[in-house]
Amino acid sequence: MTEILYLGAAVLFIFGLKQLSSPRTARRGNMLASVGMLIAVVVTLANMEDIGWGPIIAGLLVGGGVGAALALRVKMTSMPELVAAFNGFGGVASALVALAEIERTGAVFDTETGVVVALSLGIGSITFSGSFVAFGKLNGSLPGRPILLPAGQLINAILAIAMVATAVWAISTEEALAYWIVVGIALVLGVLAVIPIGGADMPVVISLLNSFSGVAAAMAGFVISNSALIIGGALVGAAGFILTVLMGEAMNRTIANVLFSGFGATTAGPVSIGDKPVKSATPDDVAIALAYAENVVVVPGYGLAVAQAQHAVRELATELEEKGVTVNYAIHPVAGRMPGHMNVLLAEADVPYDQLLDLDQSNPRFPQTDVVLVIGANDVVNPSARDDDTSPIYGMPILEVDLAATVVVVKRSLSPGFAGIDNPLFYQEGTMMLFSDGKAAVESVISALSNV
Amino acid sequence: MSEVFISGIVVFVLAAFVGLEVISKVPPTLHTPLMSGANAISGITIVGAVIAAGVGQGTFALVLGFLAVTAATINVVGGFLVTDRMLEMFKKKPGRSK
Numbered sequence: 001m002t003e004i005l006y007l008g009a010a011v012l013f014i015f016g017l018k019q020l021s022s023p024r025t026a027r028r029g030n031m032l033a034s035v036g037m038l039i040a041v042v043v044t045l046a047n048m049e050d051i052g053w054g055p056i057i058a059g060l061l062v063g064g065g066v067g068a069a070l071a072l073r074v075k076m077t078s079m080p081e082l083v084a085a086f087n088g089f090g091g092v093a094s095a096l097v098a099l100a101e102i103e104r105t106g107a108v109f110d111t112e113t114g115v116v117v118a119l120s121l122g123i124g125s126i127t128f129s130g131s132f133v134a135f136g137k138l139n140g141s142l143p144g145r146p147i148l149l150p151a152g153q154l155i156n157a158i159l160a161i162a163m164v165a166t167a168v169w170a171i172s173t174e175e176a177l178a179y180w181i182v183v184g185i186a187l188v189l190g191v192l193a194v195i196p197i198g199g200a201d202m203p204v205v206i207s208l209l210n211s212f213s214g215v216a217a218a219m220a221g222f223v224i225s226n227s228a229l230i231i232g233g234a235l236v237g238a239a240g241f242i243l244t245v246l247m248g249e250a251m252n253r254t255i256a257n258v259l260f261s262g263f264g265a266t267t268a269g270p271v272s273i274g275d276k277p278v279k280s281a282t283p284d285d286v287a288i289a290l291a292y293a294e295n296v297v298v299v300p301g302y303g304l305a306v307a308q309a310q311h312a313v314r315e316l317a318t319e320l321e322e323k324g325v326t327v328n329y330a331i332h333p334v335a336g337r338m339p340g341h342m343n344v345l346l347a348e349a350d351v352p353y354d355q356l357l358d359l360d361q362s363n364p365r366f367p368q369t370d371v372v373l374v375i376g377a378n379d380v381v382n383p384s385a386r387d388d389d390t391s392p393i394y395g396m397p398i399l400e401v402d403l404a405a406t407v408v409v410v411k412r413s414l415s416p417g418f419a420g421i422d423n424p425l426f427y428q429e430g431t432m433m434l435f436s437d438g439k440a441a442v443e444s445v446i447s448a449l450s451n452v
Numbered sequence: 453m454s455e456v457f458i459s460g461i462v463v464f465v466l467a468a469f470v471g472l473e474v475i476s477k478v479p480p481t482l483h484t485p486l487m488s489g490a491n492a493i494s495g496i497t498i499v500g501a502v503i504a505a506g507v508g509q510g511t512f513a514l515v516l517g518f519l520a521v522t523a524a525t526i527n528v529v530g531g532f533l534v535t536d537r538m539l540e541m542f543k544k545k546p547g548r549s550k
Contacts, residue, residue: 009496010467013493013496014470014471014474016489016493017471017474017475017486017489017490017493018474020478020482020485020486020489021474021475021477021478021479021482021486022479022482023479023481023482023542023544024544026482026485026539026542027536027539027540027542029489030485030489030492030532030535030536030539031536033489033492033493033532034492034528034532036493037492037493037495037496037498037528037532040496040498040499041498041499041502044499044502044503045502048502048503048506048507051506051507052505052506052508052514053506054514055505055506055508055514055515055517055518055521056502056505056506056517056521058518058521058522059501059505059517059518059519059520059521059522059524059525060521060525062522062525063521063522063523063524063525063526063527063528063529064525064529066522066526066530067525067526067527067528067529067530067531067533068529068530068533070526070530070534071529071530071531071533071534071537072533072534072537074534076538076541079484079488079534079538082530082534083484083487083488083491083534086488086491086492086526086527086530086531086534087491087494089495089523089524089526089527089530090491090494090495090497090523090524090527092519092523093495093497093498093500093501093520093521093523093524093527094497094500096501096504096516096517096519096520096523097497097500097501097504097520099516100501100504100505100508100513100516100517100520101504103508103510103512103513103516104504104507104508104509104513110454112453112454112457113457206487207487210487210490210491210494213491213494213527214490214493214494216494216497217494217495217496217497218464220497220500221460221464221496221497221500222457222460222464223500224500224503224504225456225457225460226499226500226503227460227463228496228499229496229497229499229500230460230463230464230467231463231464231467232493232494232496233464233494233496233497234463234464234465234467234468234471235467235468235470235471235474235490235493236471236490236491236493236494237468237471238467238468238469238470238471238472238475239471239475239486239487239490240487240490241472242472242475242476242478243483243486243487246483331480331481333480333483338483338484338487339480339483339484339486339487340480340481340482340483340484340485340486340487341484343480343481343482343483343484344484344485344538344541347481347538347541347542347543348541350541350543352543352544353481353542353543353544354544356481358479358480358481
């Protein structure tokens with residue numbers, strides 16, 4: 001009976017994920033999955049005899065309180081670091097389950113159990129320390145730029161080999177201490193693997209850590225022979241894997257390239273157009289261009305999140321819609337710091353999701369678009385990714401805003417973006433630069449609009 | 453290899469394919485809620501944590517169990533709640549054609 005109920009929980013997870021794939025049903029899907037989780041926990045508790053309730057109840061209360069407080073108080077702009085932190089908690093929980101099993105059995109396992117114990121420990125610990133480095137980079141307590149250690153890749157390779165060798169030692173000698181050394185090496189490896197990765201590559205990293213947290217849970221499922229953990233973990237591993245691949249494709253890079261190259265540190269080709277004149281605009285110029293447009297597309301980037309400009313953008317769009325202008329939003333898959341980051345911010349500002357266009361929907365529209373308003377985005381609208389085969393980002397799919405009649409770029413300065421590459425868009429004939437903080441710029445355009 | 457272990461591998465592989473199939477059509481708008489919802493599901497390790505905390509003998513084992521339950525519960529409760537908060541915001545404009 002227990003197994004059947006666990007299977008029921010797993011089926012609810014699958015239905016839940018299925019419904020998460022459409023905005024209409026997504027909320028229900030999340031609820032279904034949470035009901036599945038509740039069933040799994042209740043079944044587990046009901047099946048236990050002769051146990052100490054103290055640590056269970058204390059853990060549920062503390063964890064529930066902390067989790068709820070974090071979830072209910074987080075600002076939408078801080079969502080990437082919260083997701084990173086939750087990944088980390090999931091990873092460490094799976095590693096702790098394996099450690100508790102080592103304590104219980106004295107590390108006496110048959111070979112296959114030893115292997116899955118070592119995998120839970122290794123993957124769970126890497127997920128934990130890697131996620132918290134990502135968390136630090138995202139909330140600004142660690143520098144977001146890539147931190148390259150000398151011979152970093154060699155060190156990581158040696159650590160990875162050492163971890164596998166220690167695991168083999170642990171399994172063959174049934175030595176508990178050796179399993180703990182695996183944990184230690186994995187924790188260091190997680191830190192060193194994420195620290196060289198720059199902020200703009202975070203969508204790939206978070207997706208990959210998400211996948212890892214699922215795989216760690218599945219491995220813990222093998223350790224305790226529990227099908228609910230195996231199924232749930234495998235589903236999450238698959239979901240994270242799909243997102244990782246999608247994010248990699250959106251940057252025209254392989255996952256290995258993201259993990260091992262420290263992108264922001266690579267030197268860009270010689271910048272040859274640095275002296276060309278730039279057309280600087282005032283808020284009034286921008287307001288006039290927008291007010292007399294028929295259709296406007298807003299392209300948000302990480303700068304929008306930093307400036308917390310989503311509500312101001314929404315207000316501007318409402319003003320323009322009242323003047324009969326059609327407003328849409330074009331969102332690059334890797335805009336921001338996690339998959340779908342911009343969509344969440346705009347949803348928070350009450351932008352209806354049917355106004356949000358993805359890459360394939362928006363590119364055919366740009367030639368017929370009167371004004372494109374780029375706010376805090378740079379590399380994802382850089383035409384050299386399409387035109388210049390010497391550019392480091394050549395081949396990356398971009399939003400082709402340069403095909404629109406007029407482009408307004410809101411940016412604090414002319415400094416190059418994350419990839420350190422100059423952007424020919426800024427020097428193009430139909431481009432106006434509005435140098436300002438994203439939110440202040442949008443607000444000044446709104447007040448200028450009332451005079452048009 | 454024991455039969456239990458082999459059937460575990462069968463379940464794992466099939467579930468991974470179900471996951472790939474179910475999730476491959478998620479629109480970009482929902483990528484963040486998908487990720488945080490999936491993340492909450494990875495908190496299923498809470499089941500293992502509860503068992504570990506329940507059967508642990510000795511102070512150290514109980515501390516490990518307590519920490520496991522705490523971390524997994526943060527993941528589960530926080531993950532589902534924050535996903536719900538996000539999804540609550542995703543609205544279609546009423547009466548908008550197209």
